[in-house]
Amino acid sequence: xxxxxxxxxxxxxxxxxxxxxxxxxxxxxxxxxxxxxxxxxxxxxxxxxxxxxxxxxxxxxxxxxxxxxxxxxxxxxxxxxxxxxxxxxxxxxxxxxxxxxxxxxxxxxxxxxxxxxxxxxxxxxxxxxxxxxxxxxxxxxxxxxxxxxxxxxxxxxxxxxxxxxxxxxxxxxxxxxxxxxxxxxxxxxxxxxxxxxxxxxxxxxxxxxxxxxxxxxxxxxxxxxxxxxxx
Numbered sequence: 001x002x003x004x005x006x007x008x009x010x011x012x013x014x015x016x017x018x019x020x021x022x023x024x025x026x027x028x029x030x031x032x033x034x035x036x037x038x039x040x041x042x043x044x045x046x047x048x049x050x051x052x053x054x055x056x057x058x059x060x061x062x063x064x065x066x067x068x069x070x071x072x073x074x075x076x077x078x079x080x081x082x083x084x085x086x087x088x089x090x091x092x093x094x095x096x097x098x099x100x101x102x103x104x105x106x107x108x109x110x111x112x113x114x115x116x117x118x119x120x121x122x123x124x125x126x127x128x129x130x131x132x133x134x135x136x137x138x139x140x141x142x143x144x145x146x147x148x149x150x151x152x153x154x155x156x157x158x159x160x161x162x163x164x165x166x167x168x169x170x171x172x173x174x175x176x177x178x179x180x181x182x183x184x185x186x187x188x189x190x191x192x193x194x195x196x197x198x199x200x201x202x203x204x205x206x207x208x209x210x211x212x213x214x215x216x217x218x219x220x221x222x223x224x225x226x227x228x229x230x231x
Contacts, residue, residue, distance in 0.1 A: 009218065009219070009220065015030060015033060015034065016030055016220055016222055018220070018223070019223075020223065021223045021224060021225040021226070022222055022223060022224060022225060023224075023225055023228050024186055024189060024190070024214075024224060024228070024229060025182070025186065027214045027222040027223075027224055028182045028185055028186060028189075028214070029182065030222050031043065031178065031214065031215070031216055031219060031222065032178070032182060034216070034219050036178070037217070037218050039217075040071070040177045040178060040179045041177065041178040041216035041217035041218055041219070042070075042071070042072065042174055042176075042177060042178075042216065042217050043174070043175050043176050043177060043178055043180070043185060043214065043215070043216050044172055044173065044174055044175065044214075044215055044216070044217075045172065045173050045174075045175050045189055045192050045193070045212060045213070045214055046170065046171065046172040046173075046212070046213050046214075046215065046221065047170070047171055047172075047196070047209060047210070047211055047212040047213065048169060048170055048171075048210045048211045049165060049169045049170070049171055049208060049209065049210060050169070050204075050206050050207040050208050050209070050210050051165070051169055051201060051204050051208065052169070053165060053166070053167050053168065053169050055203075057201060057203045058201045058203065058204055059165065059201070060164070060165040060171060060196070060199050060200070060201065061139065061141060061142065061162070061163065061164040061165065061199065062141060062142060062162070062163060062195055062196070062198065062199040063141075063142040063143055063144075063160055063161065063162045063163070063195070064160070064161060064163070064173065064191055064192050064194075064195035065155065065158065065159055065160045065191075066159040066160070066161060066175065066176065066188040066191055066192070067159070067184075067187045067188060067191055068159065068176065068180065068184040068185075068187060068188055069158065069159030069176070070159050070161050070174045070175075070176060070177075070188075071176050071177035071179070071180060072112075072174065072177075074112045074113055074156055074157065075092045075093075075110065075111040075112045075113070076090070076091050076092050076093070076111060076112070076113050076114075076115060076153055076156055076157075077091065077092065077093040077094070077099060077110075077111035077113070077114050077115070078091040078093070078094040078095075078114075078115045078116070078149055078152075078153070079094075079095070079096055079099060079100070079114065079115070079116040079117070079120040079121075079123070079124050079138070080094060080095075080096060080115075080116065080117050080120050080149055081096055081117065081119065081120060082149070083095045083096070085149055085150065086115075086149050086150075086153065088150075089149060089150035089153045089154070090153050090154075090157060091115075091149075091153055092111060093110070093111060096120055096123060097123060100123060100124065100126055100127055103127045103130055103131070104126070104127060104130075107130075109130075109131075109134065109136065111136070113136075113144065113156050113162070114131065114136050114137065114138050114144060115138055115144045115145075115146065115149065115152045115153065115156070116138040116144065116145055117145070117146070117147055117149065118145055118146075118147060121138065121145055124137075124138065135162065135164050142162045143155065143160070144156075144162070161173055161174050163192075163195070163196065163199075171196065173192045173195075173196070175188040175189045175192050175214075176188045178216045178217075189214065190229075193212070193229060196209070197209070209226060211223065211226075212224040212226060212229070
């Protein structure tokens with residue numbers, strides 16, 4: 001059964017050649033020209049990787065500090081023995097066993113990013129199977145396991161976003177909002193591509209980035225020219 005598209009989506013499709021690969025500047029202009037929604041859409045960079053998701057040494061994940069932020073208000077939960085410090089630094093939720101109990105008993109996950117101290121991670125492993133599949137488990141590689149909780153919170157609020165490859169070797173990272181000026185989206189996107197490239201597994205041989213697309217929340221994807229991006 002064919003997917004029914006909205007009039008807005010079909011209108012956006014009129015200006016895009018789905019087979020063509022566009023430069024980043026061209027792609028951003030196309031997104032800007034597409035019909036707008038009543039809300040400020042999130043702009044996302046997504047792609048397909050050549051790695052094998054079944055190989056443990058080929059997992060791709062990381063973080064990137066966007067020069068102009070993500071434009072998204074992020075709810076932060078901090079798992080720590082010192083919740084007052086985290087709250088004072090701007091955490092939306094802070095605690096340890098009490099928060100873990102809420103996750104276990106109430107399936108509570110009212111947060112976008114989780115930060116934990118190294119010692120708190122020992123307790124947090126109890127709910128790793130719940131948080132992990134949702135990309136919410138703190139990880140040293142993404143900077144969300146730290147003894148410097150105030151700095152960790154500051155970095156997340158300043159525009160640090162995480163990315164993680166899924167089970168089908170696809171990856172996606174937020175690069176801003178549609179209301180951002182094209183120059184800011186361009187800088188954010190280039191930074192995100194740089195971070196994805198830096199996360200390439202050392203053991204992998206072959207074509208790493210197979211495709212990249214840029215899209216907003218309600219728009220079709222615009223394919224990017226990898227050669228022009230040096231990706």
